[in-house]
Every structure is written in structure tokens, then in C-alpha cells.
Amino acid sequence: xxxxxxxxxxxxxxxxxxxxxxxxxxxxxxxxxxxxxxxxxxxxxxxxxxxxxxxxxxxxxxxxxxxxxxxxxxxxxxxxxxxxxxxxxxxxxxxxxxxxxxxxxxxxxxxxx
Amino acid sequence: xxxxxxxxxxxxxxxxxxxxxxxxxxxxxxxxxxxxxxxxxxxxxxxxxxxxxxxxxxxxxxxxxxxxxxxxxxxxxxxxxxxxxxxxxxxxxxxxxxxxxxxxxxxxxxxx
Numbered sequence: 235x236x237x238x239x240x241x242x243x244x245x246x247x248x249x250x251x252x253x254x255x256x257x258x259x260x261x262x263x264x265x266x267x268x269x270x271x272x273x274x275x276x277x278x279x280x281x282x283x284x285x286x287x288x289x290x291x292x293x294x295x296x297x298x299x300x301x302x303x304x305x306x307x308x309x310x311x312x313x314x315x316x317x318x319x320x321x322x323x324x325x326x327x328x329x330x331x332x333x334x335x336x337x338x339x340x341x342x343x344x345x346x347x
Numbered sequence: 348x349x350x351x352x353x354x355x356x357x358x359x360x361x362x363x364x365x366x367x368x369x370x371x372x373x374x375x376x377x378x379x380x381x382x383x384x385x386x387x388x389x390x391x392x393x394x395x396x397x398x399x400x401x402x403x404x405x406x407x408x409x410x411x412x413x414x415x416x417x418x419x420x421x422x423x424x425x426x427x428x429x430x431x432x433x434x435x436x437x438x439x440x441x442x443x444x445x446x447x448x449x450x451x452x453x454x455x456x457x458x459x
Contacts, residue, residue, distance in 0.1 A: 278450040339390040
């Protein structure tokens with residue numbers, strides 16, 4: 235079946251450090267890919283998305299590129315802030331599956347001042 | 348603009364008691380609606396989704412049920428809660444036939 239695998243956390247960084255969260259997927263077909271962010275005690279917010287190979291999604295300084303050849307969608311940010319502390323979820327959806335989201339397990343990121 | 352509401356925000360219930368969580372969406376018509384559960388420290392599991400009034404699909408067997416009595420209302424219920432039902436319940440919506448889902452603030456349920 236379809237699945238998403240992302241690196242386990244927690245990831246602890248200092249402010250202004252470079253952040254990478256790895257995400258790989260398995261899917262039958264050509265999925266759309268998403269990163270969602272969950273701040274403490276809140277629901278999920280869409281961070282960015284990409285709908286086809288080589289697309290780059292970006293938002294709030296975060297970027298991720300849809301790599302079909304490596305079935306990956308790694309999230310990056312060049313300089314993190316304390317306010318980026320959150321849990322990040324990678325997800326995919328397929329039209330053939332009714333656009334239901336399949337999530338990875340989430341990666342907790344803690345940024346220290 | 349569209350907004351999604353969930354209530355209650357927090358709920359503490361004894362084992363064996365009933366449950367009703369409500370989700371409503373404003374500012375859109377005929378949305379697809381979803382219920383997810385997030386167990387402590389874990390990822391999200393899709394429980395139910397609906398593409399229209401009275402149309403419910405269940406993703407996992409469990410003692411929970413869902414209903415959609417109105418176009419923009421989605422209810423999650425249980426007749427008798429189990430300890431394992433504890434978790435963070437998230438409702439989401441998407442425009443019809445569109446892929447991006449938008450999440451509500453969630454309900455934290457603790458079953459004791």
C-alpha cells in the first residue's frame with residue numbers, strides 16, 4: 235500500500251541552524267506531496283505542497299522539492315527560529331484513492347535560542 | 348473565507364460512557380470531510396471520510412462511528428468509550444475533488 239516514511243525525532247537545533255527533515259514515499263501512481271506543521275496544542279497547518287515531479291514547494295522560508303527518481307520530498311530551511319519548534323508531517327495523496335492523505339509518523343523539531 | 352470549528356476542545360470521559368464530537372465548516376459547500384486520530388506521540392490515522400450528506404466511509408474497524416447530518420457538519424460518536432480511544436481527534440475538510448485538506452483545531456480526549 236501507499237506509505238510515507240520520515241526521519242524520527244526529536245531533532246534539536248540551535249537558532250539559525252540549517253534544518254533538513256527527510257521524507258520518502260511509496261505509492262502506486264503519481265501522488266501529490268505535502269508538508270504539514272503542528273504547533274504545540276494545535277491542529278495541523280499546511281506548510282507547502284508539490285503536485286508533480288521537480289516541483290518545489292516553498293513557504294515561510296521552508297522548501298521541499300518533489301524528487302520522483304528518489305521518491306523523496308525532503309523539507310529544508312536555511313536558518314531556523316525558536317518559533318519553528320513544532321512537529322512536521324510529510325504526507326501524500328492520490329486522486330485514485332479519493333485524495334485521502336497518508337501521513338508519515340511526524341518529526342518533532344526543537345529549536346533552542 | 349472558510350473556517351473549520353471543532354468542539355469541545357478538551358474532554359475527559361470515563362470508560363464505557365458515550366461520545367459525541369462535532370465538526371462544522373463555514374464558507375464552503377459540499378466539502379469532503381475527514382476524521383483523524385493522533386495517539387500520543389504518534390502520527391495521524393484516518394478514521395472516516397465523507398463526500399456528501401449521509402455518505403460515510405470507514406477506514407479502520409473500531410468502536411467509533413461517524414455521521415454527516417448536514418452538508419457542513421461531521422460528527423464522531425461512540426456508544427461506549429474504551430481506554431484506547433484516548434487521543435487527539437482532528438477534523439479536516441477539502442473542496443470537492445481537490446487534494447489539499449485543511450484541519451480544525453482538534454479535540455483532546457482522555458478516557459479514564
